[in-house]
Amino acid sequence: EVQLVESGGGLVQPGGSLRLSCAASGITFSSYWMSWVRQAPGKGLEWVANIKEDGSEKNYVDSVKGRFTISRDNAKNSLYLQMNSLRGEDTALYYCARGGFYSGLWGRGTLVTVSS
């Protein structure tokens, strides 16, 4: 079955860290750009970061630059998002998405809540 499954979300205090993971199945993971897109509760969509097929190119939205790191392990068909120095405004549902330009395959998301 073609699917993306995110994990690693949870409640974290401001200034804390979390590492999100996305497990891909049913796709040739190493052939695709991959991305993280987030959605704050009741709000719209924000494209957070993307990474090239071989990991050689990464892009970040300004609001997370220097705090978040996207990475991938093609041998494990997995995508990651290391999130440090978390802030309240990072509270959102984080989606893993196939593609770096637009996406026709999304996971169900993992919820990150930043609160004391």
Next chain:
Amino acid sequence: EIVMTQSPATLSVSPGERATLSCRASQSVGSNLAWYQQKPGQAPSLLIYAASTRATGIPARFSGSGSGTEFTLTISSLQSEDFAIYYCQHYYNWPRTFGQGTKVEIK
């Protein structure tokens, strides 16, 4: 950063009627424009890419048009399953940005 502006914010339409959604980019994005549908509690679903190409499995009642800064998503005859929020998104450069969404609700 390219700002994407969608209108209207909410569109009230009766089943079977046509719905026309607009998306404007703050600068030209060529045809690098996608449309998504999102239903409550679900991830977004790709409808259209390259401004006018329907994604796999998308019914013909969904059509996209436009280029440059002005884009339109048309749903020719609304079905009950089409009531949702619709987002446009450019991929001309980084950062990719979305419009704020248009909610299509039952009139």
